[in-house]
Amino acid sequence: MKQEKINWMNGVGLLLGLVGVGLLTFREFTHLSNLTWGMGAVLIGAAAWAVGVCISPRLRLPADAMGRAAIPLVCGAGMLLVAAGVSGEFSQVHIHSISLRSALGLLYLITFGSVIAFTAYTWLLQHFSATLVATHSFVNPLVAVLAGWLWASEPMNVRIIVATLVILGAIVLIQRGSKHSGMPAEAVQSD
Numbered sequence: 001m002k003q004e005k006i007n008w009m010n011g012v013g014l015l016l017g018l019v020g021v022g023l024l025t026f027r028e029f030t031h032l033s034n035l036t037w038g039m040g041a042v043l044i045g046a047a048a049w050a051v052g053v054c055i056s057p058r059l060r061l062p063a064d065a066m067g068r069a070a071i072p073l074v075c076g077a078g079m080l081l082v083a084a085g086v087s088g089e090f091s092q093v094h095i096h097s098i099s100l101r102s103a104l105g106l107l108y109l110i111t112f113g114s115v116i117a118f119t120a121y122t123w124l125l126q127h128f129s130a131t132l133v134a135t136h137s138f139v140n141p142l143v144a145v146l147a148g149w150l151w152a153s154e155p156m157n158v159r160i161i162v163a164t165l166v167i168l169g170a171i172v173l174i175q176r177g178s179k180h181s182g183m184p185a186e187a188v189q190s191d
Contacts, residue, residue: 009177010131013170017138020167021046023159024141042141049137068125069118129178135171142167 025039061068084090124133142164148154 007177009173011177013173013177014131014134016166016170016173017135018043018046020163020170021138021141023163023166024145027159046137046141049134052134068122073114073118131174132178135174138167138170 021043025042061071121133145154145160146164149156149160
């Protein structure tokens, strides 16, 4: 993983990204519904990535890429198992009612959404700054909203446009902050 110090541009960019995701999901928090928990999870996930980016350079992580990829997957699986146990979801699972299409969908998500995605993620962390790589936690909800607008005719409004601009501004700040924090290290290495 590339080491970097969090400078003011990175810090403001990370906070702006959280604000942008908050703007995307704010409407769901004005009234309690089934989506409120999901939107809360999206915000907590984005905040967790931002915190992880700040503390990861200080942690001792496994040297091999597979070990680094396994840590978040195992932690995430553990948290999901605890959440499923607390919410009583295990009693609602009926293995015999799972269709082949659902099983293949799960296999697809495991392969592409976890194994390949986390392998790519650890590769990116080795070649780019952690704060720049973390921008995916802001972009993913934005892509989901834009895909809903494009393919499911979901409404586009001023709030979504403002959130898009805030998230794009956050990415620009993070990118510039990453370049700025990387410049002295490269200059020292060239001397």
